[in-house]
Amino acid sequence: MTTAVRFDAVNFRPGKGFAIEGLSLSVPEGSIYGFLGPNGAGKTTTIRLMLGLERPAAGRIEVLGSVMPGAATAALARIGYVPERPHLHPFLTVRQSIEFHAAFHPRFDRRWAAELQDEFGLPPNQLLNRLSKGEMGKLLMLQALAQRPDLLVLDEPTDGLDPVVRRDLLSALVAYVADHGATVFISSHLVHELERLCDWVGLMDGGRLVSEMPMAHLKDGVKRLRLAGPVEALANPPFSVLSRAGVGDAGGAVWVVDGWAADCGGWIAERGVRLEAVDDLDLEDGFVERLRARRAAR
Amino acid sequence: MISGPGALVLRWLEDVDGRSAVPLYEQIASRLKAAIGGGVLSAGDPLPSVRVLAGELRINPATVVQAYRLLEADGFAEMRQGAGSFVRQPAGDQRQRARDGQARKLVRGLLAEAARAGLTRKDLNRAWNDIMEDPSA
Amino acid sequence: MTMLRAMLWFHWRACRNWIVAAAVVAAGLPVVSLRLSWPRDPSQMASFLAQLEAWGVFYPVAAAIVGLVMAVIIWQADRRGRFVYAATLPIERWRYVWLRFVAGAAWIVGLGVVLWVASLVALATVSLPDTLRTFPTVLAVKFTLAAVSVFAIYYSITTLPASTTRIASRVVLGLVVLQVLALLLGVEGNWLVAVGEALIGRWGPLALLGGRWMLIDV
Numbered sequence: 001m002t003t004a005v006r007f008d009a010v011n012f013r014p015g016k017g018f019a020i021e022g023l024s025l026s027v028p029e030g031s032i033y034g035f036l037g038p039n040g041a042g043k044t045t046t047i048r049l050m051l052g053l054e055r056p057a058a059g060r061i062e063v064l065g066s067v068m069p070g071a072a073t074a075a076l077a078r079i080g081y082v083p084e085r086p087h088l089h090p091f092l093t094v095r096q097s098i099e100f101h102a103a104f105h106p107r108f109d110r111r112w113a114a115e116l117q118d119e120f121g122l123p124p125n126q127l128l129n130r131l132s133k134g135e136m137g138k139l140l141m142l143q144a145l146a147q148r149p150d151l152l153v154l155d156e157p158t159d160g161l162d163p164v165v166r167r168d169l170l171s172a173l174v175a176y177v178a179d180h181g182a183t184v185f186i187s188s189h190l191v192h193e194l195e196r197l198c199d200w201v202g203l204m205d206g207g208r209l210v211s212e213m214p215m216a217h218l219k220d221g222v223k224r225l226r227l228a229g230p231v232e233a234l235a236n237p238p239f240s241v242l243s244r245a246g247v248g249d250a251g252g253a254v255w256v257v258d259g260w261a262a263d264c265g266g267w268i269a270e271r272g273v274r275l276e277a278v279d280d281l282d283l284e285d286g287f288v289e290r291l292r293a294r295r296a297a298r
Numbered sequence: 299m300i301s302g303p304g305a306l307v308l309r310w311l312e313d314v315d316g317r318s319a320v321p322l323y324e325q326i327a328s329r330l331k332a333a334i335g336g337g338v339l340s341a342g343d344p345l346p347s348v349r350v351l352a353g354e355l356r357i358n359p360a361t362v363v364q365a366y367r368l369l370e371a372d373g374f375a376e377m378r379q380g381a382g383s384f385v386r387q388p389a390g391d392q393r394q395r396a397r398d399g400q401a402r403k404l405v406r407g408l409l410a411e412a413a414r415a416g417l418t419r420k421d422l423n424r425a426w427n428d429i430m431e432d433p434s435a
Numbered sequence: 436m437t438m439l440r441a442m443l444w445f446h447w448r449a450c451r452n453w454i455v456a457a458a459v460v461a462a463g464l465p466v467v468s469l470r471l472s473w474p475r476d477p478s479q480m481a482s483f484l485a486q487l488e489a490w491g492v493f494y495p496v497a498a499a500i501v502g503l504v505m506a507v508i509i510w511q512a513d514r515r516g517r518f519v520y521a522a523t524l525p526i527e528r529w530r531y532v533w534l535r536f537v538a539g540a541a542w543i544v545g546l547g548v549v550l551w552v553a554s555l556v557a558l559a560t561v562s563l564p565d566t567l568r569t570f571p572t573v574l575a576v577k578f579t580l581a582a583v584s585v586f587a588i589y590y591s592i593t594t595l596p597a598s599t600t601r602i603a604s605r606v607v608l609g610l611v612v613l614q615v616l617a618l619l620l621g622v623e624g625n626w627l628v629a630v631g632e633a634l635i636g637r638w639g640p641l642a643l644l645g646g647r648w649m650l651i652d653v
Contacts, residue, residue, distance in 0.1 A: 077525035087516035103441030170356040178349035178359035196316035196357040
């Protein structure tokens with residue numbers, strides 16, 4: 001499997017107090033990679049490193065075969081980027097901003113840009129400082145997509161936008177991916193939004209990667225168990241326990257576990273504990289449980 | 299935006315649930331099977347392209363491909379190279395099986411919800427009979 | 436070429452009010468200065484030249500303002516977005532700076548052309564005695580070069596790494612403070628003036644701003 005983005009043991013300290021430490025991650029080519037984490041986890045800093053805007057203190061970053069930030073120019077020609085905060089020039093009109101962007105991107109597709117502009121209902125002669133937040137979000141996505149990139153790096157692309165706009169943006173993104181098979185790296189703290197979209201997830205917290213895995217694994221392996229009986233008997237289980245909580249006085253307990261497999265039920269029954277329920281966790285619950293487990297371990 | 303059978307398909311799929319334990323591609327495939335089995339879609343109707351369906355539902359295109367492959371494997375669709383995917387009418391008993399499967403799933407969901415709300419079979423049966431007699435009850 | 440065209444257009448959008456204002460000044464300065472200095476009586480030709488020389492101060496001032504304002508606006512445009520947009524364009528940094536510079540210089544050259552045409556027009560309205568010579572081209576070229584060099588110097592200072600700029604501005608600030616202290620303590624010498632003279636002196640980087648700026652001279 002080829003990787004579109006690879007970080008190897010990257011260290012970086014953007015300022016006092018916060019640091020990215022030993023960050024390793026790999027984004028498979030063609031995947032839609034959801035990059036999750038609470039605010040302040042280091043998602044935007046990671047993205048800045050990925051784009052070659054910062055130079056890591058240690059470690060190696062490779063994006064689309066180019067080592068960053070040294071070979072950033074070659075990589076940037078193939079990367080569409082939507083920043084968390086709009087970075088376009090406010091004194092340009094929509095059409096002028098698109099034209100300026102097109103002049104620097106060799107693969108820019110003007111015709112499709114015009115179609116998207118219609119579809120998004122962007123007024124071509126409106127100055128950017130007069131655009132609503134939603135319109136600005138659409139313009140940023142339009143410019144990134146019309147570059148025809150091999151990698152889309154999206155930093156909270158829908159943060160603060162209303163549901164209708166979010167829907168339009170994601171639809172356009174998905175249509176592009178269906179046509180061109182691009183890799184998408186999308187950071188968000190809106191976990192629910194990524195649930196249907198991503199096939200890989202990375203969880204970030206406090207400047208470190210908590211875990212990275214295919215979405216299917218996250219959904220399959222993490223379960224919430226309702227147990228009754230002598231749960232102390234469950235030592236060295238064939239799965240890892242992310243969190244445990246007691247329920248009632250009768251020795252009941254709720255465990256959140258990772259690495260659950262069908263035969264684990266038998267293992268529990270052998271130890272005289274009754275398995276009352278095995279619930280699936282959605283992405284958000286899985287995410288919260290993993291963060292909690294990591295923070296408790298520290 | 300989309301009309302014809304495509305729009306119908308979308309209406310059937312709008313509320314697929316990313317949080318459900320049933321994988322998305324299975325949800326899509328089983329709904330489409332029910333639609334085909336129930337005659338909402340008939341043989342030869344085009345299925346929406348991967349691009350359109352994934353875009354409208356905002357799901358991973360790979361998920362749609364997976365769903366269509368499953369449909370094809372079960373004889374409900376065929377993928378024609380370069381032309382897209384089209385509905386195939388499976389044999390009668392298979393069609394019935396798809397309908398049965400969909401109906402069972404509905405009932406199972408209802409039972410699970412009832413259990414959570416503390417309702418018994420008896421409560422449900424009574425409600426069922428009442429509504430059958432007088433749909434406005 | 437498309438990049439340069441885009442950049443020219445960008446500068447127009449960013450500075451168009453200033454460019455228009457500067458064009459009005461460039462067009463007006465030769466005409467107005469000549470009209471107001473022109474004597475009613477041919478015997479006052481000597482005082483005419485003195486008046487015209489007094490007007491000449493406005494050319495370097497205008498050139499310096501044009502160069503400075505252009506550089507500040509263009510730099511501010513990138514700074515506002517914390518340089519993220521510029522830094523994520525697929526183009527080497529030196530090429531980007533170069534494009535910015537060439538596009539800025541091109542607009543200044545345009546202003547120089549305006550000044551040149553206006554000078555020719557102004558000269559056509561008067562009939563000069565044979566003893567006087569006209570320098571419309573020299574004046575326009577000098578104006579253009581002076582404005583471009585101010586623009587280039589200021590723009591290169593702003594594109595230096597932030598740390599370098601910080602150190603440089605501290606040194607300058609330190610000198611100013613020392614000078615003020617020296618003045619308060621009654622110490623002889625004024626090195627700020629000396630520095631200024633060195634900058635616009637014969638071999639200084641801003642030499643073009645110094646000297647006489649005459650449309651008409653002997």
